[in-house]
């Protein structure tokens with residue numbers, strides 16, 4: 261565990277970047293430092309690997325004061341990833357990744373073999389190994405940065421706004437990849453961002469800092485969203501806090517309707533038997549059970565359903581593994597106001613109305629744990 265014990269950093273010009281910060285950073289999880297520009301996030305991160313020395317206070321790694329460890333040994337136990345990856349421009353990708361193993365005295369072949377293994381782990385095609393950084397996209401370069409930081413298998417990974425310079429789609433991919441890698445490798449990650457959505461998605465614990473490097477709140481994301489400590493944290497979380505909090509409630513407890521669903525190859529009698537009181541539409545699936553769209557019962561029973569005439573079904577949500585937020589999104593974006601629930605293979609398992617989702621949301625918000633299922637938190641991976 262990394263423990264910061266009343267750590268202050270005062271720069272020579274008198275700027276107090278971090279003010280008596282105390283934090284316990286748990287092992288094998290992602291701790292995010294978030295806050296507005298200039299609140300001391302980078303300074304805090306750099307004190308952990310001693311690129312910046314604290315003015316007061318102590319930082320302990322597994323109980324030992326980092327001040328008493330040789331700085332090179334300390335840094336070897338901590339991978340470091342920065343914005344724009346910071347790759348060496350004149351080294352190939354494979355040699356960039358192999359940098360630290362080579363510094364540690366590994367032979368060239370062993371270091372390159374390790375680099376190749378890491379390329380695969382971070383989702384980089386082996387064909388990129390011989391390229392130079394400028395021949396890669398921004399997202400690919402960030403993956404190289406992560407692979408390079410992981411090369412000597414350090415227990416700790418320090419990441420300073422690593423995904424800020426890439427577009428939102430690439431960014432989402434990199435975030436998902438980091439969560440996957442973290443789950444596989446169990447690194448202790450300290451991650452700096454100014455983006456609260458990124459913090460809520462990635463963090464097991466989130467430390468919100470305010471200007472002057474003071475800690476405003478340190479909590480798991482679900483708690484941050486449900487109980488912000490004060491007006492500053494509330495403002496920083498933004499106006500749609502309630503909607504975002506839905507990411508932490510599983511959809512698995514929603515009551516699904518299973519009757520208003522017909523296969524495109526059903527007979528008129530079979531379709532008629534599926535008309536359900538209170539449900540103005542029927543969901544039509546392909547013969548394999550995947551959604552095609554919504555139709556009105558009268559039209560459907562008149563002849564075999566024409567997929568081209570159906571109303572779009574919107575984005576289905578994966579029942580159980582996706583959150584109430586995904587279910588609500590599906591319903592809001594559906595022209596019928598009904599969301600389609602699918603299993604992990606994309607086959608329909610039921611449909612649910614906005615009204616039922618609304619009831620589940622109300623009881624989830626009221627109870628924390630409720631008809632909507634468990635408040636899943638990050639452990640169950642429902643967020644996002």
Ligand SMILES: Nc1ncnc2c1ncn2[C@@H]1O[C@H](COP(=O)(O)OP(=O)(O)OP(=O)(O)O)[C@@H](O)[C@H]1O
Nearest residue numbers: 271273275277296297298299300301302303304454
């Ligand atoms: N070397 C330095 N000398 C003097 N002041 C500094 C130095 N480095 C940082 N600061 C100041 O310390 C404060 C915290 O800076 P820091 O870079 O840690 O913030 P940050 O939260 O990471 O900001 P950003 O999100 O903009 O990167 C700022 O006021 C900054 O101007």
